[in-house]
Amino acid sequence: MLIVAYKNLLYDKIxxxxxxxxxxxxxxxxxxxxxxxxxxxxxxxxxxxxSGADLWVTSRGTPNFEWAEAIPERxxxxxxxxxxxxxxxxxxxxxxxxxLENGGREQVVIIGFHPDWGVGGPWEMSIGNIRDVVGxxxxxxDESSQKKLGPLPIGSTRxxxxxxxxxxxxxxxxxxxxxxxxxxxxxxxxxxxxSYYRPEDTAYILATLEPGxxxxxxxxxxxERLPYVDVFTTAQFSRRTRRYWTVETGMGVGxxxxxxxxxxxxxxxxxxxxxxxxxxxxxxxxxxxxxxxGNGLIYRIILTQAFISAxxxxxxxxxxxDPLAKGYSSTGIDIVMEPWLQAAVFGMVLVxxxxxxxxxxxxxxxxxxAMVFKT
Amino acid sequence: MTLPEPVLKxxxxxxxxxxxxxxxxxxxxxxxEVRPGEILGIMGPxxxxxxxxxxxxxxxxxxxxxxxxxxxxxxxxxxxRKLPVVRREEIGFVFQSxxxxxxxxxxxxxxxALRIRxxxxxxxxxxxxxxxxxxxxxxxxxxxxxxxxxxxxxxVSLARAIVARPPLILADEPTGSLDSENGRQVLALLxxxxxxNGSAVAIVTHDHRVSELVDRLFRMEDGRxxxxxxxxxxxxxx
Numbered sequence: 001m002l003i004v005a006y007k008n009l010l011y012d013k014i015x016x017x018x019x020x021x022x023x024x025x026x027x028x029x030x031x032x033x034x035x036x037x038x039x040x041x042x043x044x045x046x047x048x049x050x051s052g053a054d055l056w057v058t059s060r061g062t063p064n065f066e067w068a069e070a071i072p073e074r075x076x077x078x079x080x081x082x083x084x085x086x087x088x089x090x091x092x093x094x095x096x097x098x099x100l101e102n103g104g105r106e107q108v109v110i111i112g113f114h115p116d117w118g119v120g121g122p123w124e125m126s127i128g129n130i131r132d133v134v135g136x137x138x139x140x141x142d143e144s145s146q147k148k149l150g151p152l153p154i155g156s157t158r159x160x161x162x163x164x165x166x167x168x169x170x171x172x173x174x175x176x177x178x179x180x181x182x183x184x185x186x187x188x189x190x191x192x193x194x195s196y197y198r199p200e201d202t203a204y205i206l207a208t209l210e211p212g213x214x215x216x217x218x219x220x221x222x223x224e225r226l227p228y229v230d231v232f233t234t235a236q237f238s239r240r241t242r243r244y245w246t247v248e249t250g251m252g253v254g255x256x257x258x259x260x261x262x263x264x265x266x267x268x269x270x271x272x273x274x275x276x277x278x279x280x281x282x283x284x285x286x287x288x289x290x291x292x293x294g295n296g297l298i299y300r301i302i303l304t305q306a307f308i309s310a311x312x313x314x315x316x317x318x319x320x321x322d323p324l325a326k327g328y329s330s331t332g333i334d335i336v337m338e339p340w341l342q343a344a345v346f347g348m349v350l351v352x353x354x355x356x357x358x359x360x361x362x363x364x365x366x367x368x369x370a371m372v373f374k375t
Numbered sequence: 376m377t378l379p380e381p382v383l384k385x386x387x388x389x390x391x392x393x394x395x396x397x398x399x400x401x402x403x404x405x406x407x408e409v410r411p412g413e414i415l416g417i418m419g420p421x422x423x424x425x426x427x428x429x430x431x432x433x434x435x436x437x438x439x440x441x442x443x444x445x446x447x448x449x450x451x452x453x454x455x456r457k458l459p460v461v462r463r464e465e466i467g468f469v470f471q472s473x474x475x476x477x478x479x480x481x482x483x484x485x486x487x488a489l490r491i492r493x494x495x496x497x498x499x500x501x502x503x504x505x506x507x508x509x510x511x512x513x514x515x516x517x518x519x520x521x522x523x524x525x526x527x528x529x530x531v532s533l534a535r536a537i538v539a540r541p542p543l544i545l546a547d548e549p550t551g552s553l554d555s556e557n558g559r560q561v562l563a564l565l566x567x568x569x570x571x572n573g574s575a576v577a578i579v580t581h582d583h584r585v586s587e588l589v590d591r592l593f594r595m596e597d598g599r600x601x602x603x604x605x606x607x608x609x610x611x612x613x
Binding site: 001003004007008010011283284286287288289290291292293294297369370372373 | 471
């Protein structure tokens, strides 16, 4: 019986294509909205997630990674002396500016880490090694920053806050939610460049745990010993950062609303085209009922049409996302297209098309079969 | 010779509509029996209640009062949800406007009647091909309705009505959309196929040529049915 469903669907090709375009448009919008949001959230917490640290000591009430406030660097000794701590080091996060070749300036984020430890440093290098920052005012730029800052050849020199730094490597995949490029340097160099910190202050203290130590318990112990700061496990600080950007800024609501609108637009388009197709074929539904087809058969036909439209529309939309995601990526915005998201969007499209078919189903099952005797 | 049990039996069937709060009696106390292989013609002016009666016979409309049996089953008392089963199993329909599915080929249109009955696709197509061959369309199996003439479309409709060999065939103005030659051919075909299958046929029409082909001719006027002539000797029990 499915033959009636797909042949009716394909009979009016223009309408069918319109339906597919409507669904694909909706799929692209949902993917773009949710994918950009997730990409932004990944970027917001990428340094935390990839840091390799177990605990983060921050200033009291630090809402997210990029809003670091100064804390006394000497607290690192308290952290180091706490049972369960394997190693602890100060870690710098600071906004700085880089002088461009054309004379202008661009804001960047400088990260000061301990290259011999590696914690909090770049996790993937496209050129060079993280230890290359040792022994001078050397920096690693993320390769994506060349879009904003121009070519950054290895060995070239740039000026940051009046301080000359030499490019010694390129990291890969380190992006900020604010799109300000990341620059990695040794802690010492970063302190010189991120000059708004007092010499006795730092932004964070990162710590790793001894084998077998419990992160939450050690964080709790540290909080008791350092009552004027916050101590988070890496997972807690990552969640806190994501939550800030999602909830506090309204970004999550904005993206959710636009995704919902994409869902509604798709549903309206599918609903309209399915409904007009149903109305056009009402006589056939009447005939089906007259020759003995029950309402169940009509449900199956219309839902099959909705399902076919959903699968093909999703496929078109999903295919369209690949070049789009690539294009976005080249502008510094990542669109996350993880398998669970693809499955979720497919599920949403099925629900969307199913809901869209309700009006059509009602129209078709309420058709009076006696209409078949009218000319 | 004892007559076979009627395929269709109506007893004092009435149908009352309410139009703008005014009751309109479209069918007034019709009683009728149709036996296997018998061909019945019902003529009458527009608005006389012919199509309403045909709809009741086809279990599409329910009578307001009276009883109706199809092969001994009282369909007037069946719940609404059972009526599609009766239509599916007992009745073949031929419509004035053919009511073919424009997206389906002739073969698929005919096979649909069997697929609704639950027959597998391959078997349904084989039977459909056989039925279309009987109506002279073996060379038009894959044609869409838009590529067929009016006469050919009505033949497809005829094939769809007879393919499941239903005991009762109801035809609503089967020649209404055809020229006289095609109309004659379709009526002759309907008669011969019904005879072959032993199906009872009721034809509602304005076409006077029908009177030459039917076993019994009725005239309907103001909702009442009156027999005009009977020709029982032609009835061939199946």
